[in-house]
């Protein structure tokens with residue numbers, strides 16, 4: 001599937017995505033919101049023009065988060081990890097580092113570097129990702 005990735009501040013309350021915020025031309029549709037289960041992390045391989053990225057999209061209730069899918073410690077997919085809705089983190093299944101869904105910062109070792117955070121939202125039930133440089 002194709003998606004887009006990118007921009008700062010990951011989490012946008014779903015249904016709350018500013019219809020006039022951001023650049024709609026730089027958005028890529030990922031899936032329908034109803035296709036994402038609560039606490040589910042799903043990987044999207046996004047490619048549009050020269051831009052490409054792998055993104056883990058996480059839904060917590062009405063809130064969505066989008067992080068770079070590759071763990072900053074090693075080449076492992078974060079979307080395979082477990083989401084903690086209370087702590088708002090995702091755990092890397094490889095060595096156990098926890099990453100903040102909101103900031104992409106590692107909360108525990110062995111990872112020491114943040115993963116990128118992308119702007120994601122929902123318009124009319126359609127989940128989109130904004131292309132561009134992540135935060």
Ligand code: FES
Nearest residue numbers: 071073092094095
């Ligand atoms: S690969 Fe993710 S913590 Fe090591």
